[in-house]
Structure formats: structure tokens, C-alpha cells
Amino acid sequence: MHNVGFFRKEKVILDTKCRECGMEFSETERMLRHMIKAHTKKKPSCNC
Numbered sequence: 001m002h003n004v005g006f007f008r009k010e011k012v013i014l015d016t017k018c019r020e021c022g023m024e025f026s027e028t029e030r031m032l033r034h035m036i037k038a039h040t041k042k043k044p045s046c047n048c
Contacts, residue, residue: 013032016025020039025031 014028016028016031017023018025018031018034018039020035023031023034025034
């Protein structure tokens, strides 16, 4: 049998600095919550 999980690539985020705005956080989990809250809002394409 082959180990199928061996070939999977999982992204593991260990950074504590936001890639979007450069803010530093004490824990990775806090940085991830910040990314979701601050940087996932859709920007309007038109201000009509």
C-alpha cells in the first residue's frame, strides 16, 4: 500500500506578521483572526 497522505501539501501558517498591512501580533492565531476581519471585506468596484 502507498501512503496517499505523503504527497499532500498542506499550508501551515506560522507567521505573526500580517502580509497585507505589516502589523505584528503575539500569536499566529491572533494574526489569522486579524486577517479575516480586516482584509476579507470586498471592496466596491464602483462608487455609483
